[in-house]
Amino acid sequence: MTLGNRWRLLTLGLVLAAAALWTAPAGAWLFDAVTPVAHEVRNLFWKAVGITAFFFILAEGILLVAVLKFRAKPGRAPAKWHENLRLELVWTAIPALAMVILSGPAFSTMKYMETIPKSDVQIEVVGHQWFWEYRYPKYGVVFANEPLVLPVGKTIAANVTSIDVIHSWFVPPFGIKMDANPGRINHVWFQVEKVGKYEGQCAELCGVLHGQMFITVNVVTSEEFDRWIEQKKKGV
Amino acid sequence: MEAGTLARPVPHHEAAAHVTKPRTGILKWLLTTDHKLIGVMYIWLSFFFFSVAGIFAMVMRAQLMAPGLHILHPEIYNQIMSLHGTFMVFFFTIPIMAGIANYVVPIQIGARDMAFPRVNAVSFWMLIPAGTFMLVSLFLKGGSAAAGWTSYPPLTDRQFSPGAGMDFWILGLHLAGASSILGGINFVVTILNLRAPGMRLFKMPMFCWNVLITQLIVVFATPVLAGALTMLLTDRMFGTGFFHPPAGGDPVLYQHLFWFYSHPAVYIMVLPGMGMVSQILPAFSGKHLFGYKGMVLATAGIGIIGYMVWGHHMFATGIDFRLRQFFSFASMVIAVPTGIKIWSWLATIWGGSLRFKTPMLFAVGFIALFIIGGITGVWLALVPFDVQVHDTYFVVAHLHYVLFGGSLMSIMAGIYYWFPKISGKLYNEFWGKVHFWLTFIGMNLTFMPMHMMGMLGMPRRIYTYRPEFAIWNHIASFGAAVLLVGMTIFVLNMLLHLWRGKPAPKDPWDHSDETRTLEWTVTSPPPPENFHTLPAIR
Secondary structure, X not given: OOHHHHHHHHHHHHHHHHHHHHHOOOOOOOOOOOOHHHHHHHHHHHHHHHHHXXXXXXXXXXXXXXXXXXXXXXXXXXXXXXXXXXXXXXXXXXXXXHHHHXXXXXXXXXXXXXXXXXXXXXXXXXXXXXXXXXXXXXXXXXXXXXXEEEEOOOOEEEEEEEOOOOEEEEEHHHOEEEEEOEOOOEEEEEOOOOOEEEEEEOOOOOOOOHHHOEEEEEEEOHHHHHHHHHHHHOOO | OOOOOOOOOOOOOOHHHHHHOOOOHHXXXXXXXXXXXXXXXXXXXXXXXXXXXXXXXXXXXXXXXXXXXXXXXXXXXXXXHHHHHHHHHHHHHHHHHHHHHHHHHHHHOOOOOOOOHHHHHHHHHHHHHHHHHHHHHOOOOOOEOOOOOOOOOOOOOOOOOOXXXXXXXXXXXXXXXXXXXXXXXXXXXXXXXXXXXXXXXXXXXXXXXXXXXXHHHHHHHHHHHHHHHHHHHHHHHOOOOOOOHHHOOOHHHHHHHHXXXXXXXXXXXXXXXXXXXXXXXXXXXXXXXXXXXXXXXXXXXXXXXXXXXXXXXXXXXXXXXXHHHHHHHHHHHOHHHHHHHHHHHHHHHOOOOEOOOHHHHHHHXXXXXXXXXHHHHHHHHOHHHHHHHOXXXXXXXXXXXXXXXXXXXXXXXXHHHHHHXXXXXXXXXXXXXXXXXXXXXXXXXXXXXXXXXXXXXXXXXXXXXXXXXXXXXXXXXHHHHHHHHHHHHHHHHHHHHHHHOOEOOOOOOOOOOOOOOHHHHXXXXXXXXXXXXXXXXX
């Protein structure tokens, strides 16, 4: 094996290793999805991967082949051409078309996220340095620094704001991140499909303990939720 | 455009007087208006800040090596994280691009110096107090600014950041911005007016085009940052309420103003590097740059569309649906001119006779990594996906593929390429290649796992994290150590050969006739005023 071949093998190995790092543990690195919005986001993600993978493989592939194939050798002169209008138009038009195609599902998913349906439970989320305050206006329940409790399968609408600096309410499996801006109220909705305990945390730098501003959401059955809210109303 | 209509004779300016009585010692550097000496000082200063910011990065990776560590107090972590970003953006990437351009552009267009040599010196010297403000603030009571390189209010209001560190940060950045604006005007005037006879705009080397477009962006965008910083300062100092909700202000306004500058700033940081790559690939392929005019148009396109995409940093702030739609689509569109550049580079090396010297390795590495940053950029333009990973490590990964894989790789390519020209010495190729491979591998080890952390939901700018993110953080910290070894080799290779490298000939890279730009026709380093006679442009 010549030295050149060994380098080629090494390059190829590195590329494969990088590709493996990307794809092998698929699922291990992809966020869980437990709301309709999060499922839509995942679908959109895979569409984007599909469309862009074509360009990724094409570009990195050409680069790799060129690097391996056109190494300087004695007696071979470099090519002289350096223009080709038709080729340039093609590589302008095709990516442009791909972007237009990709914008379709992107905008419809966006519309779906934005359109807030009639809600079963209305909550208010207020960011503080460095904890979250939750309010259930219909039940007159207010508390802070405790897990949020919500019923499974119900449509939840949340108004998100802050009383001091900007925070961001982020629960990855819900497909939700919404900045909590002082002086503004932002709206999000979600519908959790599975009972369980979900973890998130503040996603906008909000001071010294930004890294400790956790979010826990306990999603329970409707009966359990009713029991819990009754207890809360009594101030237990 | 007829040959020579735009090119005017090189004027005699005050720099000429200095040449007749050359200064020596420290005064030679302190009082110089020579674009080459100023360029070299820019490069040294930028690398100083690169080292500081790099050490900050290593300390952060040490803290994040495993969950629950207490190497840094959270307060200190936030300061170091903020200064890492600030230094890398404003005191390394932007000024080193200006430094290399300062050295190379006047020679490439056949000029003796920049149009305003004294202004050029002022631009450089302003950076020293600017950077000192930032560094010194670490030792103040209350420490330095700790609100990220973005410094969003209300966190940066007096109420939440009472220390003087925040004021030092604002003033430092103001100075750096003023330095940028002066430098930008100087570059634009130089390129438009001081080209040698026959050097028509569409004959200029691609690097000069990229610098011209970059500096136009600097001139138009930086004043907006200055405005935002002034408003922040008066909010802090004089009780105005631009960003203060109880006074009728809105913190989101700051984000609009900040990103109106800082998104174009991404192109300020990467376009000159693309220009360098557009010189280096042809030089080591023995082939003309493919699609020169298309490249110029694509660069201009990036420069213009770059102003229309700032809102994609604000998809989670709750701005209007239609605005987000516009910013989303504009951000996708910017992939088209970026793509034109990538395809043209690939067509440049295709069919060439490739010589893998260190600059070429870095240039090829740049393409390989920038493609990844470009593709994750398209994903991030899709609002729903962006909202999912916004302010997580996914964005950190994306921006480092653009700024490390893009800007830094191209800077390294440029430094290796022009090192013999600037220093007059040859560096060691073997260690240059070792540096490349450690950087390329270390970079992927450090930043590829950050995509996974972000997808799993690990927010950025946190000093410690939940255990489920541990595995990816172990890999990233290991990668950072590999990068540190690579950078150490780079520094030693450069310093050792500055001191006792073999002398470099005029053209150490044996350019073919089609790819040789003017700097390779003069001695290494070039004489004062660059040319003894007006260079002939074919």
